[in-house]
Amino acid sequence: GENVEQHPSTLSVQEGDSAVIKCTYSDSASNYFPWYKQELGKGPQLIIDIRSNVGEKKDQRIAVTLNKTAKHFSLHITETQPEDSAVYFCAASIPNFGNEKLTFGTGTRLTIIP
Amino acid sequence: DTAVSQTPKYLVTQMGNDKSIKCEQNLGHDTMYWYKQDSKKFLKIMFSYNNKELIINETVPNRFSPKSPDKAHLNLHINSLELGDSAVYFCASSQGAGEINEKLFFGSGTQLSVL
Numbered sequence: 001g002e003n004v005e006q007h008p009s010t011l012s013v014q015e016g017d018s019a020v021i022k023c024t025y026s027d028s029a030s031n032y033f034p035w036y037k038q039e040l041g042k043g044p045q046l047i048i049d050i051r052s053n054v055g056e057k058k059d060q061r062i063a064v065t066l067n068k069t070a071k072h073f074s075l076h077i078t079e080t081q082p083e084d085s086a087v088y089f090c091a092a093s094i095p096n097f098g099n100e101k102l103t104f105g106t107g108t109r110l111t112i113i114p
Numbered sequence: 115d116t117a118v119s120q121t122p123k124y125l126v127t128q129m130g131n132d133k134s135i136k137c138e139q140n141l142g143h144d145t146m147y148w149y150k151q152d153s154k155k156f157l158k159i160m161f162s163y164n165n166k167e168l169i170i171n172e173t174v175p176n177r178f179s180p181k182s183p184d185k186a187h188l189n190l191h192i193n194s195l196e197l198g199d200s201a202v203y204f205c206a207s208s209q210g211a212g213e214i215n216e217k218l219f220f221g222s223g224t225q226l227s228v229l
Binding site: 109 | 118154155156157158159162170172204206217218220221222223
């Protein structure tokens with residue numbers, strides 16, 4: 001099955017600086033890579049995703065890059081703000097004839113220091 | 115209106131008891147899921163249902179029995195609760211039949227504590 005590793009487990013950055021979270025996956029058949037943000041006491045919420053036919057995707061201050069050869073993908077948050085503090089999860093999905101399921105990384109607790 | 119709502123939010127119970135968690139989505143989605151998040155925040159899928167039919171069962175003990183009376187509801191019943199069942203359980207839904215590229219909408223979680 002798919003295995004997703006995520007680093008770092010915790011990350012603290014000064015407000016206004018950039019944050020980068022990295023994930024690697026094991027199965028080269030994976031072709032969908034979403035990122036979820038989980039705020040305290042809430043369920044995860046999708047913030048950005050990327051498909052395997054794209055190398056980079058950007059949405060305002062958030063960007064995701066994908067390197068299929070190396071089997072890793074990264075989340076980049078620029079101009080960080082206090083409300084970016086949360087736990088972030090990467091995930092990978094393998095096509096499986098309607099039975100696809102996401103395998104999540106272990107999460108990164110991001111703290112933005114005012 | 116909450117898109118995916120689950121109850122209760124907190125559940126504290128003794129070992130050996132039986133308990134249920136309920137989930138409802140008002141998004142008109144076809145697929146619903148149960149995920150378990152352990153104390154280290156690790157998220158793992160347990161079950162998924164599409165239009166009331168089970169499509170994913172991730173080797174969860176038989177003590178866990180999901181039930182989907184209709185596509186808007188997916189409940190989770192747990193028999194003979196054990197200490198290791200303590201976790202946060204998330205319900206989620208997606209529009210399609212478990213296809214990739216489908217955005218998951220999560221509920222706010224049920225924190226289960228087994229004493």
